[in-house]
Amino acid sequence: MENSYKIHLYVFLFAYCGSRLVTCVSSEEKVQYSTDNEIATKELFEAKIMEIEAKVVNLETKVAKQEYIIKALQNGCEVSRAGHVSVNKTDNKNKILGKNFIPRTCQEAYDQGMIMTSGLYIIDPDGQNVGGESEDPIEVYCDMGVGSAVKTLIGHDTEATGAVEICNDAGCFKKDIHYFASDKQIEALIELSNECHQYFKYECIEAPFEYQSEQVSWWDDRNENQQFFWSGKYTSPNAHTCECGIYGNCVGGGTKKCNCDSGLKDLQVDSGIISDKTKLPVKRLNFGHIIADGLYTLGKFECSGKVFISGMPRTCADLRGFGHALNGMYLVMGNDSIENIYCDFSKLQSDNDFQKQIGRVEVQSSPTFFYVQRSRKMDSGIITFQNAPVNIGNAMNLSTGKFTAPVFGTYFFSFSGIGSMDFTTKDAKLQVSLIKNSQNIGKGEAQLTQGLSTDTLTLQSTVDLQAGEQVWVNINIYGEIHLFDDVDQHYTHFTGWLLQEDIVETLNYAN
Template sequence: MKTNGIPSVLAFLVLVFAKCGFGEKYRTESAHDLSSSLDFEEMMSAVIARNQELANRMTNLEFAMEELRRHDENLSLGIEKLSQDNRYLKKADENMRLDIERLKKTNERLRRDLQEREEEIRRWESAVEERLLYLEAIGLQIAPRTCETLAKLGVTRSGNYLIDPDGVLIGDSPIRVLCDMETGWPGSSHANPVSTIVLHDSMEKTEVHHCTGPGCYSRKVTYDASLKQIVSLIDQSASCEQRIRYDCSAVVPNEGDTPYSWWLDRHGRPRYHWDEADAVEHASDCGLSHDSIDPTRRCNKDARALQQEANIGIIADPTALPIVELRFGGVQTEVQKANHTLGGLVCRGRATPSANPPTSCSSLRRAGNTGTGYHLIGKKQGRLDVVLCRMDLEETDPGFQLETDAFIQQGAVYFDAYRTTPWDNWDWIIPFDGTEVNIGDAMDPSTGIFTAPQDGIYAFHLHCWTRVVNHNPSTPRGNLITIRKNGEEVAELITQEIDINSDQNQINDQMPGQSILLDLSVGDEVDIFLNRGETYADFFNGGRSLHFVGYLLYPL
């Protein structure tokens, strides 16, 4: 309920008059009453002012209430909006929950798919690994012995390849080499461009450490192949070489007859030459070329010549390669400098085929047969000897080739010579009219001489028809036929008349025989010789009444 200031004052005055009464009317007119009246007025003014202040505050409160009402309406609208937002968020939350469920399902499906893919990849990896192992095994079985063989199979790209110089599935494992299919022989106009290069751990330029004594610096060389495989490669190649580059400054390679530098061959023997032209002397052109600052003194022996020299030497001795260690010395002061670079072992071409059949285990190795075991070799003509070849040993080892007593006869020698006519020329070799067999062509029927084509034990058999006609009983007659070796009698065949009848002529027909074994060397001659008498024949039927048979019984 609204109140104004004036009505409130009037109400207050009514209350005052009612309390005091009209009997007090005239008391106020005194001076004291006048003073009280003034105080009353002041009090009334204060009350009015206070009332006005309260009225203002009430107005302000009404405005504030109105503002609060509007705020309340706005708050209600905000709450409604928040409710709407909350409902939207709940819906969005539900949608998100559904999305999360879908994502979970998708993730689970993807996880299963990933597991299946991983399992499939593992199966593929396993299959690929098995295939690689299989291909590697196949590669080991068919690995060529040299890069040249690989080139003949159609490979034209240079690169690293597996080769097996000592033979497939025997000896050491295949080795990995660099096959250079493009760089030709020096000066060959690419006549044979294929090179097999065995690499090692000392191919980079390496500083020679400062030290004073002969060979005090040592560099052992480790190859990417076993020594057995390397030697097999060398044996099968037309040529092999290694290049040494030696850069030096003010270094003395030799001091009088004392060499300060050398290298070790595959047998561990020191070699003092650095180029094949100097193989017979202790030579070092720094140590590799003769083009030094002072041409009369090698490798800058004049210490005043301090410029660096680069020298190259080539080692091509197949019995020494590969180089297994380098030794240098005489690099004493900081002024002296030396570096070395050792090239890979480079082999080219194919070794000249050995005799067929091979004559030794060495020729077998050079022909590429590097399997340890029993082999046939043709040491002697007409036979193949069985020997044990220890291909895992060096050829200088006494056990490299071991002999056995076994052999196989290679060339057969048989003949059967005959006569169809009589022969009565005394002191003469009996010739023949022909041969039934003459394997080896060692019998010459026209001369009657057999010439041994190979060493061995030979058997000979002689059968002939002899006839003795005794015309004078007082002087009996007979036949003497001998088998000769190089003109010397070695066997006799004798026939003599029997039962001599003094009253009439006696005819004695016989078919004597003789056999002998002879130890012959190549070129020895054997014949039958008529000393006296005659050999007989069937004139009418052309019978072969004399046979001389011989054959090789045991080659030596």
């Protein structure tokens, strides 16, 4: 009985002490639980606020679109059930803008004085092709913004902040992006614009872009290639970085390229502007190794400004930038000549049939050819001339005997004459040299022996000259000999002409 009492007492004491210990530990856990709960609640509220802000922006866009549709209906345009405004391209009338011309970009509409305020408008980036091969105009948001650059914004179906689903594999969560414009119209807008960009933001808790040196998240560009940079421009294949990686201030140390790669269990954010217009727009988002939470936000596709083209057009792309939209043959500046090309403006710049080479065109800005003669004999120095049956371009100076190239190009020269000696029994030699800027580039020679009083000499050469360079013929004699001529017969002839002008160098020199 006594032993039984002791056992019950021990059990009671153990239970009492145990309950006191549990009470002590539970108090600490309650404090920790309360702190964690407050942090989680704060993060939840922040996420909800961002989600609500995104919804507000989306609703504002919808309201603006409804107002735009009402205006379109009032102007007699057709509106589909999906809310797309139809413009009759055969009439070439932009009823919303009230003009007989549909601008290709918001910048072009602004430059033409067609729009002055931000709002929804119709544009036609690929142009109003007469053959009917271009696509229908699109509706975009024109943002006047600050400064002279006007933005063209194309929306998509994923502008509201979205949540990723928990999954483990690389790229296991995918989200396709559908834009409110065709791929062709978007690419045409890119070709016409000075710059294009797209905003991206990712809020993450244990949802990295890179995990154990493996790329688990990426986006697909317009050519369906994987891209791993989330801000800035493409630098190299598989280059992985975010905005903090560009500036070297990512959470987790200098080796990290994104805040979400830190591995921390609290909320991290990576946001930035993707600005490589050769890759944009984003066509699909791919996320992987999502342990906890992730929220993504992808902004509208934005382009601004216009491509600056200096000098004369060199390609069909340059011609399109100048505003040409009619298919046909055009003259453009080649590498060293004027070239004839065929432009199909119904195609994109990346299409093989967009530009076809037809051939070179021989163009001379300054036609040049001459034929000059002597009327009397001479025996030394630069050969001068007294007669000029032809001197088109006046590049040949008879009194100095020097030809001055008016333009860059390839020239041909030919000289002929007679060497003569009188009343001598000794051998003699007469040489003529073609001189370019005091440099000997060719010689002709007449050799006379006893019993032979005359000998014909000729000299021909093809020479590349820059504008302003000079060519002349110089005479040297060895013995009793001279260059024969008289006033009636004209035995000395010098002729030359421009074979082919380097029109590109000529125009560059003139500018």
